[in-house]
Amino acid sequence: MKKVIAFVLIITTFGFSNQKERAFDVGEWYKFRIHYGFINAGYATLEVKEAVRQNKKVYHAVGKGYTTGMSRFFFKVEDLYESYFDKETCKPYQFVRKIDEGGYRKDQEGFFNQDDNKVLVKDYKNKSEKVYPVTENVQDIVSTFYYLRNYPAIDRMKPGESVAVDMFFDGEITKFKLKFLGNEDIDTKFGVVPCMIFRPLVQSGRVFKEEESLTVWISDDDNKIPLRIKASLAVGSLKADLDAFKGLKYSFKVKVKS
DSSP: OTTHHHHHHHHTTOOOOOSSSOSOOTTOEEEEEEEETTEEEEEEEEEEEEEEETTEEEEEEEEEEEEOHHHHHHSOEEEEEEEEEETTTOOEEEEEEEEEETTEEEEEEEEEETTTTEEEEEETTTTEEEEEEOOTTOBOTTHHHHHHHTOTTGGGOOTTOEEEEEEEETTEEEEEEEEEEEEEEEEETTEEEEEEEEEEEOOBTTTBSSTTOEEEEEESSSSOOEEEEEEEBSSSEEEEEEEEEEOOSSOOOOBOOO
16 A cells, blocks of 8 residues: 555545636645545545745645554554645645655655746755756646646546646656546535546556556536545555545535435
């Protein structure tokens, strides 16, 4: 399960909106319950706060992922991801990545210079720092998904079409792609929710079975929050469901069962 809960934590920020107003705001919070087979493996939470960077009020997204119960006994995960990004452009100013996944640890902080297309990464564990060249309008791993929540062309996509974003992660620029599959109503603990279905394209081999092993169900309303995530892993499968939420900017739409 190494890095799996961290990936679910990240993907829970995923969502889209075509309205001019933001699909999210300060105070939004939600929690995912993560299942590995029949085992309740852990939880992932994400919250939108406010901070100040470069004398500007910015969004501060804080994501946490952790194992629970017996899963914690066999494989302890405690992950923290943070991103500070612009309220208008969603361009990131800074990211924080502190992870402990079964003894695999990282403690990093990155500072973006979007004018010069560079990012300074400070590695506190290894007591080093390095400047990386990046592409224009690059996103960090958390700001990527908030950026996509207001990507204007999403609701005009046809099944099979995809969108790509340049994302900085682990010292590299990754082309993060998302393919739209269609629409579906799914049963949740909150009721029947109309959803849009997307498939993030991920690197195969290390954790996931193949490039297209992840499927994400997003609420088909103005919030565009994730409701369900399924992943086929190299060993077994993982499922994550929305377990709780508060502070949504818009009403959460649920269908009445006939």
